[in-house]
Amino acid sequence: MTSPHTDTTIAPTEREIRQVFIGLIIMLALGAIDQSIVATALPRIVSDLGGINHLSWVVTAYVLASTATMPLYGKLSDQYGRKPMVYVAVITFLLGSVLSGASRNLVELIVFRAVQGLGAGGLVPLAQIIIGDMLTPTRRGRWQGVIAAIFAICSVLGPLLGGVITDLLSWHWIFYINLPVGAVAMVMIGRALRQYTPLHARRIxxxxxxxxxxxxxxxxxxxxxxxxxxxxxxxxxxxxxxxxxxxxxxxxxxxxxxxxxVLPLGLFHNRLFVIASSVMALTFMGLMGASLFFPLFFQLVMGASPARSGLLIGPLMMGMAASSLFNGRVLLRAGRYKPAQITGLAAATLAFAVLTWGAATSQSLVVIEPAILALGLGLGLVMPNMTIAVQNALAPIHRGVGTATLAFFRSLGGLVGVAGSGAILTWQLRAQGGAPGVMPLPGEGTAATLSNAASLAAPLYRHAIATTFLVGTCVIACAFLLILLMPEHPLRDHHHAPATAAD
The missing domain is CATH 4.10.860 (DNA Excision Repair, Uvrb; Chain A)
Incomplete structure (x- = not known):
């Protein structure tokens, strides 16, 4: 039975769309910044709380919890509506923020970061789902492109804000600052968002x-x-x-x-959804697996300072932001999304190949930096388009769980890439007799561990990191070949359910 508060026939006004979207941007910024803001404060956290051996779990607990809960938010929002799940996600996130800021030891911080992650798992998927509810597929490109751009920019700003807040106040405030910001987002979304999802009496x-x-x-x-x-x-x-x-x-x-x-198997009977999920997983597997070691490459191989290495990575996110905005405002006006995705993955594959060659042959920043920018430009054409493609291909009743599951596979691919590239790097270093143990991830290493790493010969690290870039090239190339097989459904200019054919 449809709720009397549900309105599926009256289109939202432009004013409603703008108000909701501002709230969604704030909500997205919380989730995006919090993934990276903590890394800068980790040395200060260790100084205050101790427990350096378990320091990586401050980040890991958050990522595990947020990734695991993504499909749950999607399905529950299909059953009970978007607005209630937004409240659940934001309140849980803010509760975890308060508890994390008040942590007295590292174990408490790890547990409370997991609580924060339980809420964060709904921030990005719910934002994408709500945009899908409010706008027809032909109008989503502009807004989904903005979402991708905001996410990329916030990922760059996170470490910078973390350092500034930690220096001026304390590391506790990188969590406390979420409270007023999250409250504003929840109020804005709550006041402007109507309930567009049919609500049915269903059991969990x-x-x-x-x-x-x-x-x-x-x-x-x-x-x-x-x-x-x-x-x-x-x-x-x-x-x-x-x-x-x-x-x-x-x-x-x-x-x-x-x-x-909780996860309908019927989703996997849809050929577009299966290929889209696989492409997103492979894309983030290659991106996260290789880009994780960009700071290591700049610092240990090219001799850049930590601050300068952060600036040298900036073109990746800036490229993603620029192409996402251009894609949403210009390319999608033709009503097609696949040509831009093919172009983007082709450019990303070529950029990764240039990075591999540049790292292996000791090329300068004149070669490396344009390749990083091209990588970002290419990937920016893939991600927002894939969300639009999936939402366009699924019936409205499965839009939430389908969008959230796509985000789940994206995060899962990123984690596989991080774990796999770390193993490859360690294997290469050990094979050449250069490293007895596992290298710390960027942001997790202490001054001592990074100093020990820097004492090894730069060519050793150059070869090992070039190998991770090579693997990234192969993974992105697989995503490019796979997307050629993905069907393309013309973007609809209405909210009616699409055909339910398996392809």
Missing amino acids: DYIGSVLMTVATVAFLLVLTLGGSTWSWFSTPLTGMALLALVCGVLFVHHVQHEPEP
């Missing part, structure tokens, strides 16, 4: 939710702990992998017999 799939969450978290723990905290063939890691496998199998069996599953 508790069993499916638990199985999916446990399987996802166990799998992510295998990726993040394997090869570092635990060896790849250790008993704890093997047990965690078996847990992920068993829960995954039970989840698939469960959703086949559940009338209202």
Whole structure:
């Protein structure tokens, strides 16, 4: 039965769209900045709380929790509406922020960062879903492009803001600052957003939710702990992998017999959705896997200072922001999204190949920086278009869970890329006799560990990092080949349900 408060026939006014969108931008900024703002404050956090051996979990706990909950937000928003789930996500995020800021030891901070991540898992997917509700596919390009641009810009600003806030106030305020900002976003969205989703009396799939969450978290723990905290063939890691496998199998069996599953298997009968999810996973696998070591490359191989290395990475996000905006305002006016995606992935593949060659042959910044910019420009044509393509291909009742699941595969691909590239880098260093242990990730290393790393010969790191760039090239090339097989449905200028054909 449709709720009396639901309005699916009256289009939102431009004023409503602007008010909601401003609130969504603020909500997105919270999620995007919080992924990177903590890295700058980690040395100060260790100084105050201790526990350097578990420092990486301050970031890992947040990422695990946010990634695992993305599909849940999508499905629950399909069942109970977008606005209630926005309240749940923002309030949970702000609660985690307050608790994180008040942490008295590192264990508390890790736990409260996980709470914060539980809320953050809904920020980006819900923003994309709400835009899909309010605007027809032909009008979404401009707004989805802005979302991608805001996310990219905030990712660059995060470390800078983290350093400024930590120096002027304290690291506690990188969490407390979220409170007034999040409150403003929630009020603006709550006042302007109407309920566009048909609400039906449906029960929550508790069993499916638990199985999916446990399987996802166990799998992510295998990726993040394997090869570092635990060896790849250790008993704890093997047990965690078996847990992920068993829960995954039970989840698939469960959703086949559940009338209202948390993740409908019908989504995977849609050829466009399957290819889109795979392309997004591969794209972020290559991007995150290689770009994670850009700071390491600039500092240890090219001799740049930490501050300058941060500036040298800026063209990647700036390129993504510029092409996302251009794509939304210009390219999508033709009603097609696939040509821009093909062009973007082709450019990204070529840029990665140039980076691989430049790193391996000791090229200067004259070669490296344009390649990083081209990589950002190419990827900016892929991500917002993929969200629009998926929303255009799915029935409105599955728009939420489909959009959130696409975001889930994007994050999952990024985590696989980070874990895989870290393993490749360590393997290369050990093979050449240059590194006895696992390298710290950027933002996680102390001055001592980075100093020890810098004492090794630059050519050793040059070769190892060039190998991660080569793997990134191959992964992005696979995404390019795969997108050639993706069907393209013309963008609709209405909200009616699309055809439900498998292709």
